[in-house]
Amino acid sequence: xxxxxxxxxxxxxxxxxxxxxxxxxxxxxxxxxxxxxxxxxxxxxxxxxxxxxxxxxxxxxxxxxxxxxxxxxxxxxxxxxxxxxxxxxxxxxxxxxxxxxxxxxxxxxxxxxxxxxxxxxxxxxxxxxxxxxxxxxxxxxxxxxxxxxxxxxxxxxxxxxxxxxxxxxxxxxxxxxxxxxxxxxxxxxxxxxxxxxxxxxxxxxxxxxxxxxxxxxxxxxxxxxxxxxxxxxxxxxxxxxxxxxxxxxxxxxxxxxxxxxxxxxxxxxxxxxxxxxxxxxxxxxxxxxxxxxxxxxxxxxxxxxxxxxxxxxxxxxxxxxxxxxxxxxxxxxxxxxxxxxxxxxxxxxxxxxxxxxxxxxxxxxx
Amino acid sequence: xxxxxxxxxxxxxxxxxxxxxxxxxxxxxxxxxxxxxxxxxxxxxxxxxxxxxxxxxxxxxxxxxxxxxxxxxxxxxxxxxxxxxxxxxxxxxxxxxxxxxxxxxxxxxxxxxxxxxxxxxxxxxxxxxxxxxxxxxxxxxxxxxxxxxxxxxxxxxxxxxxxxxxxxxxxxxxxxxxxxxxxxxxxxxxxxxxxxxxxxxxxxxxxxxxxxxxxxxxxxxxxxxxxxxxxxxxxxxxxxxxxxxxxxxxxxxxxxxxxxxxxxxxxxxxxxxxxxxxxxxxxxxxxxxxxxxxxxxxxxxxxxxxxxxxxxxxxxxxxxxxxxxxxxxxxxxxxxxxxxxxxxxxxxxxxxxxxxxxxxxxxxxx
DNA sequence: AACTATTGATAAATCGATTTTTCAGTGCTG
DNA sequence: CAGCACTGAAAAATCGATTTATCAATAGTT
Numbered sequence: 001x002x003x004x005x006x007x008x009x010x011x012x013x014x015x016x017x018x019x020x021x022x023x024x025x026x027x028x029x030x031x032x033x034x035x036x037x038x039x040x041x042x043x044x045x046x047x048x049x050x051x052x053x054x055x056x057x058x059x060x061x062x063x064x065x066x067x068x069x070x071x072x073x074x075x076x077x078x079x080x081x082x083x084x085x086x087x088x089x090x091x092x093x094x095x096x097x098x099x100x101x102x103x104x105x106x107x108x109x110x111x112x113x114x115x116x117x118x119x120x121x122x123x124x125x126x127x128x129x130x131x132x133x134x135x136x137x138x139x140x141x142x143x144x145x146x147x148x149x150x151x152x153x154x155x156x157x158x159x160x161x162x163x164x165x166x167x168x169x170x171x172x173x174x175x176x177x178x179x180x181x182x183x184x185x186x187x188x189x190x191x192x193x194x195x196x197x198x199x200x201x202x203x204x205x206x207x208x209x210x211x212x213x214x215x216x217x218x219x220x221x222x223x224x225x226x227x228x229x230x231x232x233x234x235x236x237x238x239x240x241x242x243x244x245x246x247x248x249x250x251x252x253x254x255x256x257x258x259x260x261x262x263x264x265x266x267x268x269x270x271x272x273x274x275x276x277x278x279x280x281x282x283x284x285x286x287x288x289x290x291x292x293x294x295x296x297x298x299x300x301x302x303x304x305x306x307x308x309x310x311x312x313x314x315x316x317x318x319x320x321x322x323x324x325x326x327x328x329x330x331x332x333x334x335x336x337x338x339x340x341x342x343x344x345x346x347x348x349x350x351x352x353x354x355x356x357x358x359x360x361x362x363x364x365x366x
Numbered sequence: 367x368x369x370x371x372x373x374x375x376x377x378x379x380x381x382x383x384x385x386x387x388x389x390x391x392x393x394x395x396x397x398x399x400x401x402x403x404x405x406x407x408x409x410x411x412x413x414x415x416x417x418x419x420x421x422x423x424x425x426x427x428x429x430x431x432x433x434x435x436x437x438x439x440x441x442x443x444x445x446x447x448x449x450x451x452x453x454x455x456x457x458x459x460x461x462x463x464x465x466x467x468x469x470x471x472x473x474x475x476x477x478x479x480x481x482x483x484x485x486x487x488x489x490x491x492x493x494x495x496x497x498x499x500x501x502x503x504x505x506x507x508x509x510x511x512x513x514x515x516x517x518x519x520x521x522x523x524x525x526x527x528x529x530x531x532x533x534x535x536x537x538x539x540x541x542x543x544x545x546x547x548x549x550x551x552x553x554x555x556x557x558x559x560x561x562x563x564x565x566x567x568x569x570x571x572x573x574x575x576x577x578x579x580x581x582x583x584x585x586x587x588x589x590x591x592x593x594x595x596x597x598x599x600x601x602x603x604x605x606x607x608x609x610x611x612x613x614x615x616x617x618x619x620x621x622x623x624x625x626x627x628x629x630x631x632x633x634x635x636x637x638x639x640x641x642x643x644x645x646x647x648x649x650x651x652x653x654x655x656x657x658x659x660x661x662x663x664x665x666x667x668x669x670x671x672x673x674x675x676x677x678x679x680x681x682x683x684x685x686x687x688x689x690x691x692x693x694x695x696x697x698x699x700x701x702x703x704x705x706x707x708x709x710x711x712x713x714x715x716x717x718x719x720x721x722x723x724x725x726x727x728x729x730x731x732x
Numbered sequence: 733a734a735c736t737a738t739t740g741a742t743a744a745a746t747c748g749a750t751t752t753t754t755c756a757g758t759g760c761t762g
Numbered sequence: 763c764a765g766c767a768c769t770g771a772a773a774a775a776t777c778g779a780t781t782t783a784t785c786a787a788t789a790g791t792t
Contacts, residue, residue, distance in 0.1 A: 011747085013748080013749095021772085022771065022772045022773075023750090027751085028771090037769095037771085054483070054486070054487050055748080057487055057488065057749095058424050058427070059747070059748035059777090060748075060750070061424070061749090061777095062424065062747095062749070062750090062776095062778070063751075064749090064751095064777085065776095065777065077452045078446050078449040080444050083449050084444050087444065100469075101465070102468060104453055104456060106453075120420070121420050121421070121422060121423055123424070258650060258654050261651075261655065262653070265654060265656070265658075283651065285649065285651045287628070288627040288628040289655040289656070290655070377777085377778055378780095387742085388741065388742050388743075389778090389780090390741075390742065390782095393779070394741090394780095401739070403741085406741085421779070422777090424779090425780095427747095428747050428778080428779070429746065429778085429780040429781075430779090430781095
């Protein structure tokens with residue numbers, strides 16, 4: 001069993017001693033520098049093998065003055081979107097020989113700033129920041145003030161200091177508008193978090209402009225709460241209590257979709273008979289529930305790929321003005337979207353659930 | 367704007383120069399060592415302030431030979447369970463002045479081993495490992511072979527080399543059994559992933575033993591697939607196609623619950639009229655869908671807290687035999703569980719959805 | 733007054749690597 | 763054979779901190 005094996009790990013000097021060469025030579029062998037006598041190289045390899053030597057990447061980075069570490073700062077880890085984002089970023093970093101160190105800001109700008117400082121302390125080579133607010137929040141300021149290399153993603157549109165990559169919210173929302181208006185909806189409630197500045201504004205305006213272009217008489221109600229989800233829930237509840245009866249709800253973010261669904265439950269409304277629902281952000285469960293929930297799928301993999309691509313270009317010294325990329329989304333129209341119900345629903349409904357047994361999803365090609 | 371500020375960050379020597387003292391003195395001041403003349407301390411503080419000096423934690427750790435880094439290895443980041451786990455671990459590590467570096471093994475033991483080696487290269491102070499398989503997989507072996515300090519969580523029961531912390535699967539499953547048998551179910555399908563060794567076995571046996579104790583004539587069918595989810599889906603589909611008609615399904619893990627739901631959809635079966643469903647692992651959406659889905663809630667926060675507690679004890683040198691903790695789960699009986707339907711359902715059903723508008727959840731106190 | 737303790741600070745060693753400089757030996761040329 | 767370029771390896775400097783050893787100046791003791 002435990003062979004009393006609290007081995008202090010061998011350093012490059014231990015290897016050098018065993019091989020009867022200098023540490024510098026070991027380093028060269030490890031890096032494949034050709035100016036080493038084959039015989040010595042062989043002895044180094046043997047010593048490495050025997051001792052089980054592996055270089056300490058942090059000690060190595062210390063000397064190089066460029067750490068092979070990429071920092072990622074995300075609002076949370078709990079959602080599929082950010083979870084999947086971390087997975088992608090991790091893979092892309094490792095592909096280039098870097099290690100990803102991810103941290104969650106917990107939707108707090110203070111914590112975001114604190115993490116950024118820590119990333120700077122760690123001298124990370126670059127940072128992928130999904131800001132709590134938007135590109136004009138404290139995060140970007142800090143990164144700029146400290147001369148850090150970074151890319152901003154997700155809740156951003158474009159920035160004068162950093163490259164940005166995000167979903168094409170504007171087009172996606174426009175497509176949602178075409179879908180809802182096309183099906184006859186003329187009174188839509190849009191819910192979202194105002195805190196998430198520019199991004200939410202894009203989603204909202206993309207929807208509003210296209211909807212109004214298709215029918216100027218459309219009525220669009222908007223409920224935006226500043227920071228937290230619970231006030232939003234309260235506002236929505238209040239809105240419905242006042243007797244407002246939109247025929248569809250468009251949620252600008254995932255939690256909003258959940259809140260909307262739970263408020264529908266409270267009132268016994270069913271989708272799409274009593275009200276239609278479509279939300280930004282897809283999730284696995286949305287394709288297996290009754291009804292399946294229509295959603296805008298953000299291209300997580302592409303956002304991650306583009307962000308890392310830009311980031312490493314900057315790390316490698318590329319200059320030039322910041323770029324702003326928008327990646328195309330996909331709207332999955334599922335069962336939660338239908339035509340408006342005939343009369344003003346009262347809170348009852350028919351009791352009928354849709355009993356479709358069609359395949360999985362219905363990709364929507366505009 | 368950008369004040370050409372590619373500041374090379376000041377080192378402790380820069381501070382020393384500015385303050386007119388030695389680097390050693392600066393280090394002492396930064397650590398609050400009292401044997402420093404107040405006047406000198408003052409000058410150091412001023413220099414630190416002026417230069418914006420912050421110590422490089424990695425350089426500092428290099429000398430101390432104990433890095434203030436905790437590694438976390440999880441099968442994936444995409445689920446609420448592991449996402450939430452990372453968030454908790456992150457907070458608990460930082461509370462003690464450590465940084466959490468999380469990595470995902472992507473349900474692959476090869477990758478798990480690779481990450482462990484990297485963690486070892488990094489000389490992390492300790493590792494929280496949620497193994498892909500169970501405590502007897504390659505991960506534990508590697509940790510032991512390399513004399514690493516670590517704790518195993520989630521898919522484990524107990525180990526002879528490492529402390530373990532996990533949900534009390536046995537009790538939770540027993541409670542599910544009491545609930546289902548109590549409601550009259552006598553034919554239950556249990557689905558899970560066999561790969562996840564000991565843990566799944568505990569969940570399965572906890573269920574089976576209690577169910578059979580309550581009624582020896584109960585019929586329990588089990589579908590366990592080795593590695594991937596898709597073969598499981600195929601097996602379930604095949605099972606139902608053969609005409610098997612259990613009155614309830616108990617899924618031993620989250621994806622199984624999703625697969626079950628989607629297979630119900632395919633056949634047009636509704637919960638709980640046509641079939642009941644309860645799964646291990648809760649998720650936010652389960653309380654807002656129609657029907658709401660019954661689930662075993664794992665105490666993520668407690669598992670994380672206990673794991674970190676044990677880990678830091680070991681890091682601080684505590685010896686003694688490994689401990690094995692089981693944290694109590696909570697069963698949330700929601701609408702997806704009901705009494706068995708009267709006759710053998712055919713694939714039709716009544717078309718009626720439950721229209722409950724009761725509060726949120728129904729915590730179940732055994 | 734001579735010697736020892738004490739205090740506060742600096743110089744130097746260290747952590748584990750990389751990189752630059754120096755150096756010894758070899759081969760070639762004139 | 764002296765002089766020079768070249769090769770391969772060792773020695774030393776470096777990264778940014780901490781820690782140990784050393785030292786100077788002051789205070790205290792007899």
